[in-house]
Amino acid sequence: MSIRRWNIGEGLENWVRKRYIVLLDELGDEKFTAEKAEAILRSRGLEIENINKLISVLRKKGLLRAEPDPNDARKAIYSFIFPSKLESAGTPGKDEILRLLKKCADLIRTAVDYKVLLLFLFYKAVSDKWEKIKENYEKEGHSEEEAFLLTNSEYIELYDENEKKLYTWNEVMKTENIGEIGNAIKKISSMNENLDRLEKLAEVLGFFGFISDENRHIIGKIIQEFNSYDFSDVSYDVLGDAYQWILSYFAPEKAKEGETYTPREVIKLLVNLLDVEDGSKVLDPACGSAAMLIEAYNHVKEKNGGKEVSVELVGQERNEIMAIIARMNAILHGVENCRIEIGDSLLNPKFDEADYVIANPPWNQDGYDEEDLGTCPIKQAYNTFVSGGYPPESSADWAWIQLMLYHARKKVGIVLDQGALFRKGKEAEIRKGFVEKDLIEAVILLPEKLFYNVTASGIIMILNRNKPEDRRGKILFINASNEYVPHPSVRRLNTLSRENIEKIVDAYRRFADIEGFSRVVDKSEIAANDYNLNVTLYVMLNEEKEEIDIFREFQELKELEKERQDVMMRVEQYIMEIARAG
Template sequence: MSLNNLEPQFHKAYLALLEKFNTNPFTFEEAEKVLEEASKSLGVKFSNKKEVLSELEKAGLLEKRPYEKDKRKKIYRLKENPVLKKEKLGKDELINLLKEGADIIRTAVDYKVLLLFLFYKAVSDKYLREVKKLQEERPGVNIEKLYKIANTRILNLYDTDNNKLLVWHEVKNEPAEFINALNRIVELNRDKLNRLDELIKRTGLPSLFEGENSVIVKRLINLFSRVDFSEFEYDILGDAYEWILYYFAPSKAKEGEVYTPIEVSRLIANLIEPQGEEIILDPACGSASMLIEQYLYAKKKDENTNITLIGQERNEVTAVLAELNFILHGIKNAKVFIGDSLLNPKFEEYIRTYNPDGEADKVVANPPWNQKKVYNETTLKQNPKHRDIFEFGYTTDQSADWAWIQLINYYAKKKAGIVIDSGALFRGGREKSIRENFVKKDLIDCVILLPEKIFYNTQAPGVIIILNKEKPEERKNKVLFINASKEYIPHPEEKKLNKLSDENIKKIAEAYREFKELEGFSRIVDTDEIKRNEYNLNVSLYVSPIDEEEKIDLNEEFRKLEELNREYTERFKKVEEYIREVLRIFGGLS
C-alpha cells in the first residue's frame, strides 16, 4: 500500500509524524503527543494512537523494534515513502499540498506567505534542475561557472560576490539565513523582483520565525520541502499560484482586496483574441491574472507566441504578487509598474521601446468600480497628458468609471476589454456626455451584461465593454448588445456565488465574433437608436432574456381539478354528517 491509498486520517497522521521526526526514531509516547497536537491543528481526531501506528506499519511506512533500554517497549521509525519522494505529481496533488498549507496557516498568518513560499521553493528547484542539466551537458566544468549560467536562465540565486548559493534547501533550517537569502535575492534581481522585500516586510515574515508562529512557519517549510517543484511545468506552477489567490479571494474581498474571477479574464481573452507579438496592457493589473489569461490564450493558439505583457498597479505589494505570478508562469516578456495609472501612466515610455507611438495593441482591465471622492477634474489634470487622454471630458468625484475607460481607450491601438460597473452605462451628467462621444466616434463594439453574483466583492452583475478602433465595415455605426445575465452555473465551492462555465464563455464569445443576433440573448443596434435613447447603453433596454413559458397540459390540469372537486365533495359530506349528528343529539334537528 502507498501513502496515497491510505484513509485520509492515516495519511495526515503519517505527514504529521514525518514533519516532526523525519526518519529519526521515536517512542510511542512521543508519537502520541505529536498526534494529539495534530488532532487540534488539523481538525482530525486520532482517537486510537496504536491503531494509527498499526495502519502505517501495514502500509510499509513504519518499522518497529524493541527499545534497547526497555525490551518491553518498542521504538518506531518512519520509512520515507518512495511515492511521495519520487513520483511525478500532477496538478491535483499540488493543489492538495496547497490546501494543507492553507489549513496550517488558517487565520494566524497572512495568506501571501503561501505565495512567497511557493515562489521561493519553485524557483529554487527549477534552478537546481537547470544546474544538474548543465552538469550533464558540460562535465568537468567548474560548478561556480554553471551557477552563473543558471543565474541567466532562471534567476540570480548564486551570489557571485560572496560565493554563496541562495536556494531553499541551503537555508530552510536557519530562520536568519532564510530571511537573509530572500533579501539578497531581491538585491540581485531588482529588474524582475522590484519590491519583493516589501512583500516580505508586509507579511511580517521575519517576525513569524519567532514566538508561537514559528511552529506554523516550520510546518510550512517542511510541507513545501516534501515536493520537488522542478517536476512541474510552469503552467501548472502558475495555476497553483492562481489557486491560492482564488482560494482566499472570497474572504479577502471583505477586507477590500479585489480579484477578478479567472473565468471573466478568460472571457475577455476570447473576446479580444491576443496573438503573435502583440503588446497587451492592463493599467490596473492587480496580481496580473487577467494579463496572464491573455498570454495563455495566445500560447494555446501558437506555442511560440512572443506576446508582451505590461501592467501597472497602485498597490506595491499587489504589484509584487504580479511579478511572482509572471515568473511562476514562465513568462519572460512581462513588466509591472507601480503607481496610479490615471495620474501617472508610467508604462508609456516602456511601451515606446516596442511601439514608437506609445500605444499597446490591446488593453484589458478590471479597474476599481465607481470610485467616489478619489478623482475629479482637478486631480485628473495632474496627468501630464490629461488633455489628450480625457478628450471627451473629466469625470466628477462621484465616479471614475469613464476616466478609466478614456485612459484605456487612449492607450489601445486596436481593441480593449473592460470590466466595469453597470451604472456606467446609463448614469447622467458628465458621464452621459462622455458616453455620447464614445458612441458618436463609433468606438464601442459590444456591451455585455454579466450574471449577478460572480464577483467576490459585490453581488452586482457588472458589464464588459469592448472597444474597437478597427471595426470592419459591417460593424460600423453599430453596437452588439449581449444579455448574458442567465449564462451561469452555481459556483462549485461558494454557495452564494455563481460562475461562468466553459459553455457560457463559448456562447458569449461566438455571438461576439460572429456578430450575430440570438433572440433574448444578443442584438445588433444602430447608433441612431442609441441616440434616440439619449445614449443609454443599458443592455436590458435593447435585449432581455425570454421568460420560459410554462407548458400546460389541459387534460392533466382538468384531471387534477376533477380530483380536487371529488375530494372536496367527499369531505363536505363527512362534515355535513357530523353536524347533523351533533344537532340531532342536542335536539336541533328531527
C-alpha cells in the same frame, strides 16, 4: 541543526527534542556511544542526569537504533534513523500540489497572512528549477562556478558571486539559524531587479515575524510538506495554476476585507473576446496579480499549438504588494517578457501604447474628478474622445475607459459595474460622446454572483477605434445573465462553464441577432434612449411559455364550481338547523 530536519522531532517533549536536535546536528550518520552523546550535551550546556533515559525515549520513537559494541558486550553503539521521506522527492502533479497547499493553508490559517504560501511555493519552485538548470550546465562540462553564473543569467539570481554563496532552498535548509530563510528572501530581493520588492512583500505579510522559534513547529511541518516534492520538472502551467489557487482559495473570506479577485472564468471570457494575436503587446493598467496578462499569453500560446510566442506584457498596479505578487506570478508561469510597474495609472501611467488593453479596474472608485485628472500629466487622455471628459468624483469608471482606449491601438476589454451604462450627469455626457464617435463595439451583461465581493451582475465592454465596415454605427448587446452554472466550491456563487463562454464568444464574433440573447442595435436607437446602454433595454430574456390546454382548464373550472356549490348547500343546511334549534 539542519532546517530540513526540524520536523523530525515533532511530537517529542521539549527537553527531549532540544537534545535530540543537538545530537542529530553534531553526529549525523556517525555511530556513537552513550558517553559521547553525554559529552556533547555537556559541552552545549544541556547535560542530563540520566543519558539512558533520553536514549530510551528516542529508541521508542523509532529515531535511534542500537547494536552491540564489538569491544564491550555490556555496552551498545547507537546511530540515528532518518525518515525515508527526506531521502528523495518526487515530481508532483497538479492535484498533489493543491493538496500540499491545502495542508499548509490549514497550518497557517490563524498564524499569518495566507499569502506567505506564495513565498514558500515561489522559493521552493524557482530553487528546484534553478538547480536543474545548473546541473545541465555541469553536464555540458562547465565548472560549478561557471554553472552558477550561467544559471543566474538564464533564470533568476540565486548565487551571490561576490560572497560565493548559494541561496537556493536546499542550500539554506542546511543552515542552523531559522532566520536564514528570511535572510535568503532578502538576498534574492536585492539580487534581482524584477523582484526588488520581494523583501517588502515578505515584511508586509508578516513573513519575517512568522519565521521565528515560536512558530518552529508550524514551519517545520510546512518545510516537511514542500520537501516531499521536487518542482524542477513541474510545468509552468501547473505551477501557475497552483499560484492562482492560493489567491482564489481565500478570495471569499478576503473579499469581506476589501480584497478583489477576478474569477478566472471571467478572465478567460474577456481574453477570448479580444482574441489576442502573436506578436501583440498587451497592457493591463490595473493588473493586480497579472492574471489577465498571463491568460492573454496562454491564449496566444494555445493558438500557436503550444509553441513559444512573442507577446509583450505590461501591467501597472497601485498596490506595491500586488505588484510583486504579479512579478512572481509571471516567473512561475514561465513568462519572460512581462513588465510590472507600480503607481496610479489614472494619474501617472508608466506605460505607452499597446495593441490590446484589458482590465477589471476597481468599480465605482471615487476621488478622480476634474480637479485631479485635469492637472495630471496624462490629462489629454480625458479630453481626446470627449472634451472635458472628466467623470464625477463618485465614480472613475469612465476615466478608466478613456485611459484604456487612449492607449489602445486595436481593442479594449474592460469589466465594470452595470451602473456605468446608465448613470446620468457627467457620465451620460461621456457615454454620448463614445456612442456618437462609434467607439463601443459590444456590451455584455454577465450573470449575477460571479464575483466574490459583489452579488450584482457586472458587464464587459469591448471598445474598438477601428471597427470593421459591417459593424460601424452599431453596438452588439448580449444578455448573458442566464449563462452560468453553480460554483463547484462556494455555494452562494455562480461561475461560467466552458459552454457558457463559447456561446458568448460565438455571439460576439457572429455579431448577429439571437432571440432573447443578443441584438445588434443602431446608434440612432441608442440616441433615442438618451444614450442609455443598459443591456436589458435592448435584449430581454426569452421567458418560458407555458402551454395551456383550454378544454382541460375549463373542465377543472367546472369541477371547482360544482365543489363550491356543494359546500354552499352544506353551509346553508347547517345554518337552518342552528336556526330551528334556537
